[in-house]
Amino acid sequence: MDKKMEEELKEAFPMADNVDWNEVYQRIIYRYSTPHGLQHVKEELYKLEDKGEIIVHHIKPYNNPVKMQTLNGTPKVIPTTKLWQHKSCGQCGHIPGYPTSVFWMMNKMEIDYMDEPHQTSCTGWNYHASGASNPVALAGVYVRNMWRAYEIDYFPLIHCGTSFGHYKEIRNMLVLHKEIRDKLRPIMRKMDMDIVIPEEVVHYSEWLYTMSKKAAQQKKYDLSGIRAAVHTPCHVYKLVPEDTIYDPEVFQGRRPAAPSGTAQNFGAKLVDYSTWWDCCGFGFRHILTEREFSRSFALFKKVIPAVEEGKADIFVTSDTGCVTTLDKSQWAGKAHGFNYNLPVLADAQFAAIAMGADPYTIAQVHWHATDVEGFMRKIGVNVDDYKEKFIQYLADLREGKAEPEYLYKPHRKIDFYLSVPERVKWYKGDKAQVPNTSK
Numbered sequence: 001m002d003k004k005m006e007e008e009l010k011e012a013f014p015m016a017d018n019v020d021w022n023e024v025y026q027r028i029i030y031r032y033s034t035p036h037g038l039q040h041v042k043e044e045l046y047k048l049e050d051k052g053e054i055i056v057h058h059i060k061p062y063n064n065p066v067k068m069q070t071l072n073g074t075p076k077v078i079p080t081t082k083l084w085q086h087k088s089c090g091q092c093g094h095i096p097g098y099p100t101s102v103f104w105m106m107n108k109m110e111i112d113y114m115d116e117p118h119q120t121s122c123t124g125w126n127y128h129a130s131g132a133s134n135p136v137a138l139a140g141v142y143v144r145n146m147w148r149a150y151e152i153d154y155f156p157l158i159h160c161g162t163s164f165g166h167y168k169e170i171r172n173m174l175v176l177h178k179e180i181r182d183k184l185r186p187i188m189r190k191m192d193m194d195i196v197i198p199e200e201v202v203h204y205s206e207w208l209y210t211m212s213k214k215a216a217q218q219k220k221y222d223l224s225g226i227r228a229a230v231h232t233p234c235h236v237y238k239l240v241p242e243d244t245i246y247d248p249e250v251f252q253g254r255r256p257a258a259p260s261g262t263a264q265n266f267g268a269k270l271v272d273y274s275t276w277w278d279c280c281g282f283g284f285r286h287i288l289t290e291r292e293f294s295r296s297f298a299l300f301k302k303v304i305p306a307v308e309e310g311k312a313d314i315f316v317t318s319d320t321g322c323v324t325t326l327d328k329s330q331w332a333g334k335a336h337g338f339n340y341n342l343p344v345l346a347d348a349q350f351a352a353i354a355m356g357a358d359p360y361t362i363a364q365v366h367w368h369a370t371d372v373e374g375f376m377r378k379i380g381v382n383v384d385d386y387k388e389k390f391i392q393y394l395a396d397l398r399e400g401k402a403e404p405e406y407l408y409k410p411h412r413k414i415d416f417y418l419s420v421p422e423r424v425k426w427y428k429g430d431k432a433q434v435p436n437t438s439k
Contacts, residue, residue, distance in 0.1 A: 038242035057198040084149035088160030090320030097364025101352035114154045124166035128284040142170040161319030164203040165235030205318035209258035212265040220356035221379040223267040229312035233319030259318040259347035271310030282321035298329035315344040328369040343372040360390035
């Protein structure tokens with residue numbers, strides 16, 4: 001009976017002291033990893049490059065790379081500048097303050113980046129929600145976008161958690177399955193492209209965590225009185241978990257370092273809750289077919305435990321679907337008397353606000369369903385002043401008295417949009433100019 005109770009406790013409270021975490025990690029790797037492991041995938045990646053079968057987009061010294069610790073011990077290299085921004089359909093449509101916060105912080109830290117206008121959707125929604133498309137088509141979308149980043153020599157940074165997990169799966173599939181490459185290559189050649197695979201697939205939250213101590217030096221507000229609960233998106237660390245970044249300074253290395261470590265480095269106190277491992281409730285297929293399941297799951301399995309167990313002031317996460325679900329599901333509970341009103345922010349919005357970004361024109365908290373003002377007032381943001389200026393700015397825009405404010409000069413990168421670097425000309429006919437892709 002004691003043994004059975006112990007097993008049930010492990011299942012219900014995975015942060016309990018008597019859990020064997022090495023066993024848990026191995027179980028996670030076994031359940032979700034590729035049959036061959038990431039090290040094998042990378043070895044095969046470089047073999048294919050040596051054979052001329054693929055082009056590897058390497059992280060260069062001018063990307064200012066930083067090595068971070070991963071679950072399996074192999075470092076993951078995070079490029080920190082000269083970054084090609086693969087934006088998210090959901091962020092731009094539902095939470096526009098998400099990408100603007102990323103760009104605002106990069107401006108603040110003088111990071112070179114490309115806000116790519118020629119990017120397509122990753123089509124991950126189709127794949128996860130309906131099973132539509134096929135492996136070659138999915139790989140074609142991935143390679144087409146990665147080619148664009150390679151062509152202009154900016155390293156890809158993936159904003160959306162879905163795209164990130166999806167692209168890691170596609171990378172592994174492309175490397176391990178010759179039949180997919182053989183079907184894909186003639187399609188890409190018709191577009192004057194070939195198979196390009198970046199040597200790392202990097203999520204923006206990994207970049208933000210890597211840069212968070214430096215970013216926090218420009219912090220404007222004191223977050224020491226803030227209790228932050230964190231939800232790490234499933235697609236960021238469960239689909240292909242081997243290269244998830246961990247840090248012994250973040251939950252003793254028991255949780256993914258991002259975005260928990262970012263909240264911590266900005267001075268917030270991390271709080272724990274028993275359902276940290278659970279999905280936010282989004283889940284793709286059931287948000288389409290069983291929406292009330294998503295609504296109730298988000299409230300009862302995530303928001304309420306974060307408030308009642310962790311006494312959280314804010315929920316911080318790092319994916320479009322998670323922010324949307326955890327934030328916009330709370331109104332359904334409110335209609336039934338469950339008024340928890342826990343503000344939900346992406347780590348980028350959280351950090352940008354802490355650094356003094358305008359909460360309306362940059363973080364765009366007015367798009368959120370739950371009230372973020374209480375959190376902002378608690379850290380000292382002059383909410384009323386910002387709101388009054390924002391309302392006046394909108395009025396001036398409507399009356400033609402003001403010009404739109406941009407995060408960067410429009411078309412500042414027009415030369416990159418149009419240019420094709422010398423190193424890819426061999427695909428356009430001059431095969432003698434083999435690109436120098438030294439590691």
